[in-house]
Amino acid sequence: MDSRFRSVPSGYHRLNALMEMYGDLNFTVLGFSCNQFGLQAPEVNHETLNILKYVRPGAGFVPKFPVFSKVEVNGLNEERLFTYLKESLPFVNPVIGDLKKFYWSPIKVNDIRWNFEKFLITADGMPFRRYDLHCPIEKVEKDIADLL
Structure with a gap:
């Protein structure tokens, strides 16, 4: 396993590590903030980068x-x-989680369940694979390497 993933505290750091590994190739991470999961992202757009820098992950x-x-x-x-x-x-x-922490309606079986769910898309724009929050980052990394 790559040493950059051993003691990484957050999903944000893992995404940065993927960019370090593959950013020089035909690959990029795209980040989208969303407040629909436990109301964990209440900031407005112009505050997002400062929240990342000073609060979460800080x-x-x-x-x-x-x-x-x-x-x-x-x-x-x-x-x-x-x-x-x-x-x-x-x-x-599909498994629906704790509905008290979901802030949208209607709830559908294929909805995104929580922050850091990932989608891998091929270079030609085709959806390739979906990863839930608990998927080991090594699986994502392997799939990226296989596609590149």
């Missing part, structure tokens, strides 16, 4: 990937990109 963190404006990834106002990704890559064994 300690001077600077993303090495583009971070886009806040979006809704589920429900009536979800961005079409996420509608497309969820339709293209449905869950194999």
Whole structure:
């Protein structure tokens, strides 16, 4: 396992490490802030980079990937990109989590379940694989390497 992943405290750091590993190739991470999961991202768009740097994950963190404006990834106002990704890559064994922490309606079986769910898209724009929050980063890394 790459040493950059051994004691990494957050998903943000893991995404930076992926950019360090593959950023010189035909690869990039795209970050989208969303407040639909436990209301964990209440900041407004112009505050996002400062929140990342000073609060979560903090300690001077600077993303090495583009971070886009806040979006809704589920429900009536979800961005079409996420509608497309969820339709293209449905869950194999869908499990709905704690509904009290979900802030959208209607709730659908293929909805994104929590922050840091990932979608891998090929260089020609085709959805390739979907990873839940608990997927080991090594699996994502292997799939990226296989595609590149």
